[in-house]
Amino acid sequence: MVDPSVMTGEHFWMGNIACAEGAISAGCRFFAGYPITPATEIAEQMARRLPQIKGVYIQMEDEIASMAAVLGASWAGRKSMTATSGPGLSLMLENIGLGIMTETPCVIVNVQRGSPSTGLPTLVGQADMMQARWGAHGDYEIIAYAPSSAQECFDLTVLAFYMSEKYRVPVFILSDGFVGYMTEKVVVPPAESIPQFNRQKPNVSREKYLPHHLADNEVPPMAVFGDGYCVHATGLTHDDRGYPDTTEQAQDILIKRLIGKIRLNIDDITRYEATYLDDAAMVVVSYGITSRVCAKAVELARSQGIAVGHLRIISVWPFPDHLFRWSFPDVKHWIVPEINMGQIVREVQRAVCGQGTVTPVSHAGGDVIRAEKILSVLKELCK
Amino acid sequence: MTQKETTFRIAGIGGQGIVLAGYILGNAATIYEKKYALFTRQYGPEARGANCYSSVIVSDQPILYPIICSPSIYICMSKKAFDADNACTVTPETIICTDKNVDISVCSARRYSVAADLEARHIGSRVVANMVMLGYVTALTGLIRKESMIESIHSAVEQQYLPLNLAAFNRGFSLYTSEL
Structure with missing residues (x-):
């Protein structure tokens, strides 16, 4: 049976639509956002498409709430995404930091426009590169991909979900107002050839599960709310149970691991x-x-x-x-x-x-x- | 870099369907002609009434460079937008199609004056002047088949507005062919 969520074939899409369809093809079933030029078409496409495929679209009251909803949806087991531009990203950053600390898989598309502040709403900019890297307070590593075509908007959004699920980290698509609106041929492959990664689930009993205990690599298996495991997610420095442990020793272990899981896998992430x-x-x-x-x-x-x-x-x-x-x-x-x-x-x-x-x-x-x-x-x- | 590209620039005012015209052209070339097209749009934050531009590049090969400096065909639906166009330069080789109402001072060996606004009013609405112009340019250039353009209009325009848009496109097409 043909997967109705994947629009296999040739299309004439703008980069923003390709981002939305890339997300859906990667399994994204939750979008929360607030409209902003030049990213609005992503929200519009998600609003049209997600209800057709048992997904959820919510237009939130602002970008702060949007990012919070995206984290919540991810902890409820959905692959989730938001899209915005510079002014909205400024508001999202506090909760992106929470996503990094709680190791929450999600994707943030930033369609960059002329800036700072309101800047040039309809025109291109590439000035949020450092904001994506360092915008949330604290010490961390992040993943970001920068598309240069509508096709790459599709392909890299698929990849962003893959990496976000694999490494349990928010992943950025750093698009821009030109690529977002640039309309070109996009070829969507058959569903079975679209690479997907689903977050690793715990394979131990409820009694033995420790949410932040490492198994085989730097990324702990993720039980979400409702899986039946005891799960606690906090922005405070935490131990392997996920409970606050505000000590130098816990900080040392946690932060080195959050950074290490990206740095040690740079060859896998780099394109x-x-x-x-x-x-x-x-x-x-x-x-x-x-x-x-x-x-x-x-x-x-x-x-x-x-x-x-x-x-x-x-x-x-x-x-x-x-x-x-x-x-x-x-x-x-x-x-x-x-x-x-x-x-x-x-x-x-x-x-x-x-x-x-x-x-x-x-x-x-x-x-x-x-x-x-x-x-x-x-x-x-x-x- | 040596590939043959045909480049279109469409200039008008927000609300005239400048973006829709660019999309229909690029979509027809890409999906129904199996060529390559790259379509960009430029406008400000205003809802309507400000200068608006579409650029479409059509080629038989993948298109790398997304910028048009001197278009092959310049479609002008507003003097204000044309005069303010800093991004594109019209050369003596540029084919220029203007609405009959639009009086621009520019030299071109091939300049066509199209009664797009007038014909659109006769058909039923000024808002389909863009389709009259598209029909005219389709016949004039012969780059994209009429059938492909019509298919593209079908895929881009809501069902209830299709008859109006198709009538306008066909009228524009026959405007050119009747001039031959």
Whole structure:
């Protein structure tokens, strides 16, 4: 029987619709959110589709409540998601921190717009990269993917659910206003070939179950409310029973594990695409919509005899330091165009660690950077 | 980079169906012609009445670069929007289709004046002037088959408004063919 939740076939979708359908295809059956340009179409699509497939859509009173509802739904056993833009993400961050501390699988789509504050509601920005990484207080690691096409909005949302369930962590899709509205062909594969991961359940008796006790890896099995196990979830530092244990020793164990489960699995989480790296002395580093522009700039430069490569970072967090340090030792110049005044460029500087110069190509927001501008920077560096 | 792309820019005012026209064009090319299309839209936060633009790239190969600088075809439904368009430049090679009501000062070897607004009023509503224009441009360019455009309109327009939209599209198509 054909799975009605998966719209197998070819579609002409905007990135936002592809995000929603990717979520549904990954098994998401709960969405709570509050409309905001340029992310509203995700909520609209979920509102249309979820009731058709025994899912639940709730429009909440604000983004604070939306994120709380998403965490609650996940603890009730549903794969759950919300979508917003910068101003909404600012409100969600407190509860995203709670999601990190309680190891709650969920997906947050942030369709970035010009910012800060209300900024440019309908126009593109890429300035929430650090907010996604560090916005909630405290020390943690997070996972984030940045799509550059409508197809990737679908594929990476599927992947985001996969990683969120596997590592029990909120996962970001860092889309942007251009990708969100950009409408292109999206191919949805048959349901059976869409990768799914369902959170590991405890395989011990109720009496022996410890919610935060580690089994085979850094991620504890997750019993949800209603499974019949004794479950306690708290934002306080907790012991392996999930009960508050506000001691230095408990903090040391918990925080090191929350960070370790991401850092130790960076190879599994990382996605990137390297083009023309074999002979490149300089490399353009890009993510999100800027990748599309950089790809053209690199093609133009190559046609003019400039040996430039292109490294597209698909998984922005955890930042793939290892790519820079070990994979491309011959690169002398790194060029980082982004629609902000310099965020990921700092990560590149840190990762390159003095092995080559790092040049930002900044744009304050409102439009994508033109390929010609990147080309002129490449030519300048060749002189 | 050497691929042949046909690029459309549609400029108008919010409420004229500029976004819908762009979607129908891109959808027809992608789903019913099995080509590749990339459709973007630009507008401000206003609900209606402000400048609004659609850009559509159609190609036989996957489209990498999402930006149009000099469109192959510029469809102009508002002088205000056209004059304010900083993103696209019209060249002497650009085919320009304007509504007859719209008076813009621009040079082009191929410029067409289409009574889209007037014909839409005759059919029943000004809001389908976009469909008259789409029909005209479909006939003019021959890039996408009429049948594909009609299929796309079927998939994009609510059932109750289909007869009005299809009538407008067909009227626009025959406006061009009757000029031949």
